[in-house]
Amino acid sequence: MTLTQHPDPAQAVVSKTDLENLHKAWNSLPPTADEAVVSTIFVKALLEALGFGESERYPEFNTGAGGDAVDFAARKNTLDDIFLHTRQNPFLLVEVKGQNINLADGSPANQTTQAQLRKYLLSPKCKTAKWGIITNSTYIQLFRRHGKVVVPATANLRIEQDNLNKIVTEIKHKIENTPRALSVCVYNNKGGVGKTTTIINLAAILRKHEKKVLVVDFDSQSDTTRSLKLGTGKLSLSECLTNPHVDARAAIVPFTVEAKGKTIHFFDVIPSDSKMEEYTKESMAVRIEKGVARLRDILKPFHYEYDYILIDCPTQWLFFSQSGVYASDVVLIPTKHNGLTSLHNAARVIGQFIPEIQQERKDGAPIALPIFFNGEKVTDNARHIADSEIGKIIAQNKELLPYFYPKARRGNFDKTIFQIPAYASVANAAFAHVPAVFVNKVVSDHYDRLAKEYFLHG
Numbered sequence: 001m002t003l004t005q006h007p008d009p010a011q012a013v014v015s016k017t018d019l020e021n022l023h024k025a026w027n028s029l030p031p032t033a034d035e036a037v038v039s040t041i042f043v044k045a046l047l048e049a050l051g052f053g054e055s056e057r058y059p060e061f062n063t064g065a066g067g068d069a070v071d072f073a074a075r076k077n078t079l080d081d082i083f084l085h086t087r088q089n090p091f092l093l094v095e096v097k098g099q100n101i102n103l104a105d106g107s108p109a110n111q112t113t114q115a116q117l118r119k120y121l122l123s124p125k126c127k128t129a130k131w132g133i134i135t136n137s138t139y140i141q142l143f144r145r146h147g148k149v150v151v152p153a154t155a156n157l158r159i160e161q162d163n164l165n166k167i168v169t170e171i172k173h174k175i176e177n178t179p180r181a182l183s184v185c186v187y188n189n190k191g192g193v194g195k196t197t198t199i200i201n202l203a204a205i206l207r208k209h210e211k212k213v214l215v216v217d218f219d220s221q222s223d224t225t226r227s228l229k230l231g232t233g234k235l236s237l238s239e240c241l242t243n244p245h246v247d248a249r250a251a252i253v254p255f256t257v258e259a260k261g262k263t264i265h266f267f268d269v270i271p272s273d274s275k276m277e278e279y280t281k282e283s284m285a286v287r288i289e290k291g292v293a294r295l296r297d298i299l300k301p302f303h304y305e306y307d308y309i310l311i312d313c314p315t316q317w318l319f320f321s322q323s324g325v326y327a328s329d330v331v332l333i334p335t336k337h338n339g340l341t342s343l344h345n346a347a348r349v350i351g352q353f354i355p356e357i358q359q360e361r362k363d364g365a366p367i368a369l370p371i372f373f374n375g376e377k378v379t380d381n382a383r384h385i386a387d388s389e390i391g392k393i394i395a396q397n398k399e400l401l402p403y404f405y406p407k408a409r410r411g412n413f414d415k416t417i418f419q420i421p422a423y424a425s426v427a428n429a430a431f432a433h434v435p436a437v438f439v440n441k442v443v444s445d446h447y448d449r450l451a452k453e454y455f456l457h458g
């Protein structure tokens with residue numbers, strides 16, 4: 001295990017000239033600037049301010065998906081690779097709209113533009129792109145791509161005269177300190193749906209893909225810690241919570257397996273400990289400095305050291321789960337199709353709990369990933385009942401549709417929901433203290449599909 005200290009990312013600096021030019025550009029925009037005007041006046045000055053000079057940006061960049069072109073792509077030059085000439089390996093994409101397009105949160109144009117950016121970020125010639133911006137010069141929002149996942153990295157910000165400096169500095173700071181990790185909380189406020197099982201097997205399968213994984217057991221019941229047969233490290237997670245001055249690295253314990261006389265290191269774990277039980281009482285939890293935001297702070301340095309940070313939480317929507325969701329970029333939601341309450345609980349997580357945390361975070365994250373069915377045999381009848389229940393859920397809140405039927409399109413109401421079936425070896429793995437994916441090929445293939453469906457970009 002090699003952990004290098006990542007320096008606290010220095011605040012980005014945007015030069016005074018760049019800021020002045022950006023203000024000039026923004027102020028000179030006519031009241032209803034169309035896309036071409038926003039591009040040539042505002043976005044050029046924006047890219048300049050973000051550190052991309054004239055030969056480091058390219059307009060109408062071909063994404064490699066059919067004839068699709070994104071309005072701008074940008075990347076820093078190296079000595080022998082001038083982006084304007086080679087037009088390869090973009091780092092940042094910008095999708096521009098005119099001021100007549102309403103990009104306010106929740107507007108239809110905002111949603112279609114997000115979908116457009118997402119598609120570009122996942123296109124063949126944009127595999128190296130880590131960041132995407134959507135702007136019409138009235139609104140601006142930054143997104144980050146990690147594997148298949150595209151997550152907001154700022155809120156959808158309304159540009160004003162007096163916040164333009166702050167916005168551009170914040171965006172520059174973020175793109176100059178690209179995190180390595182995606183943090184994933186596995187959560188459904190229904191017990192027994194397979195949260196812990198998913199964490200352990202997902203960690204194991206990501207390791208098979210040579211990803212460096214950190215598992216955080218943020219459940220005082222310690223199911224993850226126990227099923228991997230681990231104990232507390234040099235430092236306990238509860239000490240990390242209560243003492244802001246400790247180095248959380250000392251809480252990491254490696255999960256290893258002995259095979260053929262060798263010790264194989266699979267992934268790292270921050271185990272839970274018995275003292276965490278105290279914080280299940282709200283009266284104790286409120287004593288933790290920064291409350292539910294504390295776990296995110298503890299895990300921050302690890303965002304530059306791991307590929308994935310997987311956070312296991314208990315069922316109740318209290319301190320631990322709120323902290324886990326707060327600390328994550330995305331929330332993965334296992335459900336049961338025959339336990340209809342788990343579908344309704346999933347709807348609450350997506351429609352209520354995650355938005356509550358987004359309100360506090362103020363950077364647009366975390367976001368929900370589409371639900372999946374875990375650990376049951378799906379009979380036609382059971383599926384029919386589940387679909388009818390999902391129909392009711394969506395009728396009440398149309399915004400939930402893509403989280404239940406992610407493949408549904410206009411004109412093709414595809415109701416596919418991802419599934420991990422029930423396997424005895426999954427259920428027994430907790431007693432064997434080895435993730436099921438390491439012992440059973442069929443199970444391994446299922447979790448491989450899960451990792452590819454949600455996370456890994458081929």
Ligand SMILES: Nc1ncnc2c1ncn2[C@@H]1O[C@H](COP(=O)(O)OP(=O)(O)O)[C@@H](O)[C@H]1O
Pocket residue numbers: 190191192193194195196197198223374375376420421422423424426427428430
């Ligand atoms: N795909 C599966 N096949 C068989 N059993 C499963 C599967 N997923 C979970 N289980 C079993 O269901 C039970 C609850 O799973 P668990 O992961 O502990 O749920 P949670 O963390 O949501 O409470 C455990 O006994 C687990 O072994």
Ligand SMILES: [Mg+2]
Pocket residue numbers: 195196197219223313314
């Ligand atoms: Mg659990």
